[in-house]
Amino acid sequence: MKLLKLSLFFLVFAANMAYAQKWEVGKTYTDEEKWTEFVVGDMPLIISVPHGGTTLLTDAAIRSCKGAVTVTDTRTIELAKEIEKAFLAKYHVRPFIIISNLSRKHLDQNRDLEEGTCGNESLNKTWNQFHDYIDTALAIATKKFGKAIYIDLHGHGHSKQRLELGYTLSADELRGLDKNPSKNSKLVAKSSVANLLAIDKKLDINQLLIGDNSFGTLITAAGFEAVPSKQDNAPLEEDKYFNGGYNTRRYTSEKYPNVFGWQIESNYKGVRDKAGSPLFAKSFAEVIASYLKTYLNINL
Numbered sequence: 001m002k003l004l005k006l007s008l009f010f011l012v013f014a015a016n017m018a019y020a021q022k023w024e025v026g027k028t029y030t031d032e033e034k035w036t037e038f039v040v041g042d043m044p045l046i047i048s049v050p051h052g053g054t055t056l057l058t059d060a061a062i063r064s065c066k067g068a069v070t071v072t073d074t075r076t077i078e079l080a081k082e083i084e085k086a087f088l089a090k091y092h093v094r095p096f097i098i099i100s101n102l103s104r105k106h107l108d109q110n111r112d113l114e115e116g117t118c119g120n121e122s123l124n125k126t127w128n129q130f131h132d133y134i135d136t137a138l139a140i141a142t143k144k145f146g147k148a149i150y151i152d153l154h155g156h157g158h159s160k161q162r163l164e165l166g167y168t169l170s171a172d173e174l175r176g177l178d179k180n181p182s183k184n185s186k187l188v189a190k191s192s193v194a195n196l197l198a199i200d201k202k203l204d205i206n207q208l209l210i211g212d213n214s215f216g217t218l219i220t221a222a223g224f225e226a227v228p229s230k231q232d233n234a235p236l237e238e239d240k241y242f243n244g245g246y247n248t249r250r251y252t253s254e255k256y257p258n259v260f261g262w263q264i265e266s267n268y269k270g271v272r273d274k275a276g277s278p279l280f281a282k283s284f285a286e287v288i289a290s291y292l293k294t295y296l297n298i299n300l
């Protein structure tokens with residue numbers, strides 16, 4: 001009996017160790033095919049990169065279902081890696097990063113399963129793997145830090161060279177943001193920062209989107225123009241603007257009550273290109289550090 005108890009103890013102990021070691025900080029996990037990558041971080045920031053992949057398959061169909069977009073967000077994977085480097089260099093922490101290496105021609109990791117795979121069931125597993133990694137990252141981060149910021153990182157080809165920050169509010173809604181925050185409750189509920197505003201009643205949506213310490217305001221001040229921000233509250237009517245897609249809506253929804261965030265659609269020149277990406281990454285890390293201090297009371 002004693003022996004049984006002892007061996008049981010070791011079994012449980014070993015299982016616990018295995019779980020604790022399953023997601024080792026700094027380690028990169030992938031699926032079998034290396035189409036999906038997960039870097040385990042140790043700060044409350046999760047970055048996903050759904051459209052940077054360039055891996056093409058000879059035996060998989062090119063997505064052609066209704067509305068399918070197949071354009072690659074060039075150098076967004078490289079940008080995420082620069083961001084990781086910048087956090088490590090200055091703060092000795094790293095964000096959680098989830099990357100899709102597979103070309104968007106086969107799989108779109110910022111759409112629901114049906115549109116993402118265009119019905120190609122052989123890629124269901126890969127679609128699920130990407131989202132399972134995000135789920136895991138959010139679970140680890142919120143358990144450890146209480147709250148977490150989720151950012152879905154993209155690249156746009158619009159003519160205005162600036163970051164388009166998507167808070168799941170349309171350009172029209174951003175233009176209609178009332179100066180009096182108490183009149184914006186409908187927009188709050190629709191936005192990707194709703195969860196933070198529900199947790200912290202001292203904050204309001206105007207502060208978070210266009211206030212002195214908003215992400216857009218701080219990154220613009222660092223030399224990388226962004227909309228919305230204090231400097232540029234909303235896109236003009238004639239402007240093209242991405243306001244946040246499937247991932248941003250999903251991971252900032254009420255199913256993830258301790259998560260909030262936004263989509264970043266980055267311009268190429270000076271942000272994603274070789275010369276610009278290390279500079280942008282450094283400023284990005286500094287702005288997130290300041291943001292975490294202001295809104296989450298976390299010092300990196």
Ligand SMILES: [Zn+2]
Nearest residue numbers: 051073154155
């Ligand atoms: Zn994209």
